[in-house]
Amino acid sequence: MKQLVTIKGTKSGIILVLDPNAPFVMLLDEMALRFKEASSFLGKNKMGLMVRGRALTEDEESKIVDVISKNSDLTIVCILQEDSPLEERFIKSLNNDDEPVSAPAPVESPQVESDAYIEEDSNDAVIYSGNLRSGQDISCKKSVVVLGDVKPGANVTSYGNIFILGELRGNAFAGANGDRDAIVMALDLNPLQVRIADAIAISPDADNGPKLRIKRKKARSSAENEPEVAYIENGHIVKTLYGSPFLRQFYKI
Amino acid sequence: MGEVIVITSGKGGVGKTTTTANLGTGLAKLNKKVVLIDTDIGLRNLDVVMGLENRIVYNLVDVIEGNCKLKQALIRDKKYENLFLLPAAQTKDKTSVTPEQMKKLADELKAEYDYVILDCPAGIEQGFKNAIAGADRALVVTTPEVSAVRDADRIIGLLEANEIKKPQLIVNRLRADMVKRGDMMSADDVVDILAVELIGQVPDDESIVVATNNGEPLVGDNSLAGQAYMNICRRVVGEQVPFLDLDSKKGLFSWFKKK
Numbered sequence A: 001m002k003q004l005v006t007i008k009g010t011k012s013g014i015i016l017v018l019d020p021n022a023p024f025v026m027l028l029d030e031m032a033l034r035f036k037e038a039s040s041f042l043g044k045n046k047m048g049l050m051v052r053g054r055a056l057t058e059d060e061e062s063k064i065v066d067v068i069s070k071n072s073d074l075t076i077v078c079i080l081q082e083d084s085p086l087e088e089r090f091i092k093s094l095n096n097d098d099e100p101v102s103a104p105a106p107v108e109s110p111q112v113e114s115d116a117y118i119e120e121d122s123n124d125a126v127i128y129s130g131n132l133r134s135g136q137d138i139s140c141k142k143s144v145v146v147l148g149d150v151k152p153g154a155n156v157t158s159y160g161n162i163f164i165l166g167e168l169r170g171n172a173f174a175g176a177n178g179d180r181d182a183i184v185m186a187l188d189l190n191p192l193q194v195r196i197a198d199a200i201a202i203s204p205d206a207d208n209g210p211k212l213r214i215k216r217k218k219a220r221s222s223a224e225n226e227p228e229v230a231y232i233e234n235g236h237i238v239k240t241l242y243g244s245p246f247l248r249q250f251y252k253i
Numbered sequence B: 001m002g003e004v005i006v007i008t009s010g011k012g013g014v015g016k017t018t019t020t021a022n023l024g025t026g027l028a029k030l031n032k033k034v035v036l037i038d039t040d041i042g043l044r045n046l047d048v049v050m051g052l053e054n055r056i057v058y059n060l061v062d063v064i065e066g067n068c069k070l071k072q073a074l075i076r077d078k079k080y081e082n083l084f085l086l087p088a089a090q091t092k093d094k095t096s097v098t099p100e101q102m103k104k105l106a107d108e109l110k111a112e113y114d115y116v117i118l119d120c121p122a123g124i125e126q127g128f129k130n131a132i133a134g135a136d137r138a139l140v141v142t143t144p145e146v147s148a149v150r151d152a153d154r155i156i157g158l159l160e161a162n163e164i165k166k167p168q169l170i171v172n173r174l175r176a177d178m179v180k181r182g183d184m185m186s187a188d189d190v191v192d193i194l195a196v197e198l199i200g201q202v203p204d205d206e207s208i209v210v211a212t213n214n215g216e217p218l219v220g221d222n223s224l225a226g227q228a229y230m231n232i233c234r235r236v237v238g239e240q241v242p243f244l245d246l247d248s249k250k251g252l253f254s255w256f257k258k259k
Helices: A024-042 A058-071 A085-096 A209-222 A244-251 B016-029 B060-065 B099-110 B126-133 B146-161 B176-181 B187-194 B206-214 B224-236 B248-258
Strands: A005-010 A013-018 A046-052 A075-080 A125-129 A137-140 A143-147 A155-158 A162-168 A171-174 A184-189 A193-196 A199-202 A228-233 A236-241 B003-008 B034-038 B083-086 B115-119 B137-142 B168-174 B197-203
Touching: A005 A024, A013 A024, A024 A058, A046 A058, A058 A075, A137 A143, A143 A155, A155 A162, A162 A171, A171 A184, A184 A193, A193 A228, A193 A236, A199 A236, A236 A244, B003 B016, B003 B099, B003 B126, B016 B034, B016 B083, B016 B115, B016 B137, B016 B168, B016 B224, B034 B099, B060 B099, B099 B115, B099 B126, B115 B126, B126 B146, B137 B146, B137 B187, B146 B187, B168 B187, B187 B197, B197 B224, B206 B224
Parallel strands: A013 A046, A046 A075, A125 A143, A137 A155, A143 A162, A155 A171, A162 A184, A171 A193, B003 B115, B003 B137, B034 B083, B034 B115, B137 B168, B168 B197
Antiparallel strands: A005 A013, A184 A228, A193 A199, A228 A236
């Protein structure tokens, strides 16, 4: 039979690998047994705890900590996310062996997943750093800032504005909720499709695809890279340089 | 009532997608109503080869899941108005579609189109099972290499086990000079090994690479490969067309060389 609970050790603490399907109560019993068996081996230590295989509620987490402290001499200082900044800090503080660990402010990162909407609604933006490649999507109710390139086949969707501090060569959909004032800005705006609210624009068909592309690349490297922006004008999506003329006209600054 | 043809190979990189694009375009040139379906969910290519990538709004998975109507997802070709493409989804994987759903879709399309051509993914897993589910007929693409021929053999076995009888063979990337030297299998050698009917032999041609990069299938143009693909289209619709002499270009070359 597959073990319901497996205990592993790392430099920062212990990892509990839990069976994802077994009832939680069974897991607790099994845990109690295993920690009792191993308590002499584990000794009297302060440790961090990581849980794999199963997402836990806070209630379940505290029950696990209870079981561990009852059945062994371990003190669980905190519950860690694997490979998180918190773990690093915990390792550091273990070495210093003083002051308790406190979690840094949680970092909200956009999920790169198909059709994953982040349930947030406010006017600020989510920052995603990294390139988005073919098949990777960001969908977000907030505005989106991408610190990287969006390659062909990748999608960025937002209820608000989209700013790409890199090349946009994939698809961008701003104002996905119907906001016709949304814009798409990129350092190099060369997308397959841009959609804003109910308007859609597609890239012109390349007559001499690759040759053209190669030429453009060369021309670009010598010229200044001008950021560009797409927005709706008279019901159509238009593209222009992103600069003070645009800002004056669009935002009446 | 149309016909559903699956283009498959087993091995990757032998030219399934190129063949699909050229076959579809060639049949459209012959005034047939054609729809191409890219079943390579997650690794779509056919839209790029057809030069229609920028027009994609909905895809195969959207149709299957009912997010849009079938008509909305079909992309009309740039040049031929009786040629359509149903692109694959890029963010999903092969398991988001079942063979039953594919069969239903193929049956629906075949009522309205003369030819439904399915571009099959490499491999023999779910994607392959999806692609062959609705097919009436199969074209197996291979190159004259032992590895590709071995995979083609396996594929032919699987097709026959799935009641798709008499698959036909396309031998791609033949190099007449190498065949002549005895360094490469000829189309006939491949046919001897696989024991299926040959429907086309396509030479290794630089213009294929150019056409693919430009997003415009070369079928029917002056290049040797373009003619070879056009001949395949004619044979698909039932005409008797003799096989091209793939050495003709070479012949001209050596004629110049001699002078």
